Amino acid sequence: MKRTRRIRSVMTTDVAQVVPGTSFKAVAALLEERGVGGAPVVDKDGRVLGVVSRGDLLERDVEHRGIGPQARRGKHKAEALFAADLMTAPAVTVDVEDDVVRAAQLMEKHRVHRLPVLADDGTLAGIVSRADLVRGYLRSDNDIREEVLDEVLKREMCLDPSTLYVSVYDGVVSLSGVVERYSMIGVIKALISRVDGVVEVREHLRVELDDRKIEPGEPAASGMFPDRSIHRP
Structure with missing residues (x-):
């Protein structure tokens, strides 16, 4: 990247x-x-x-x-x-x-x-x-957005960028949509915050699986849970 x-x-x-x-x-x-x-x-x-x-x-x-x-x-x-x-x-x-x-x-x-x-x-x-x-911090908002989409979401996280909404204004990145696991959110935010020119990351993401509640040894495959998005508490 x-x-x-x-x-x-x-x-x-x-x-x-x-x-x-x-x-x-x-x-x-x-x-x-x-x-x-x-x-x-x-x-x-x-x-x-x-x-x-x-x-x-x-x-x-x-x-x-x-x-x-x-x-x-x-x-x-x-x-x-x-x-x-x-x-x-x-x-x-x-x-x-x-x-x-x-x-x-x-x-x-x-x-x-x-x-x-x-x-x-x-x-x-x-x-x-x-x-x-x-x-x-003088990078254009458009350049920042392209890097977030191509490098962070697609390359680093192996996500389809079209499944999430990403906007950048004055270096502030806003992110919304649905991701598979709660644990992915912190990683995504950390990677975006490292992109040159990013001032702040604001996310409004929902998750399909809140994996904070999974006990050690408990199956965590997405197929084991209902196929629906949930809001974080």
Whole structure:
């Protein structure tokens, strides 16, 4: 199924990056030239050492007072001449196979706007920004509906899409109709919610068999029950 829920699908691979010995002015010039707010600092093997941002550069313009750790770090950056001393380390990173939800959580927790993305061998593979994470929500309702019908219902659930009513408005998926078992509803909702661009899933499904009531070892074939749809309690 085509999804952009993994970091590898939304990250930028053409990464503006610097080495520890990159000068203050060269860092500033690179960020301005590439139009980015920060860049990973990598060693000769491509491993991420930290991240240097415009905010790190602006420490030079701030008067740092006090004797606490934060004041000392600010003063150190204000006097820094190279990326090794400017950067914030260790860098908060994600892996290429991480879910975008994890990236969003890390950005919120650490109050950062971008995360270096690591390949399987631990080297820099790309970078993901807040803008990358929200880009999926720009998909059209029609594209979302087609993916729900073709990929989720038909391919993943092996259902005939024509047996259910699916509409999408502003990213909100509405689903109604009849499915065979109650246990299918949670699976369908989970799969639809993972489709890129889906904001919410609203279902009004009825079931032929409420399999929540089936005891272990009890026959559960649909042929054992009356052929009629029931409303969920």
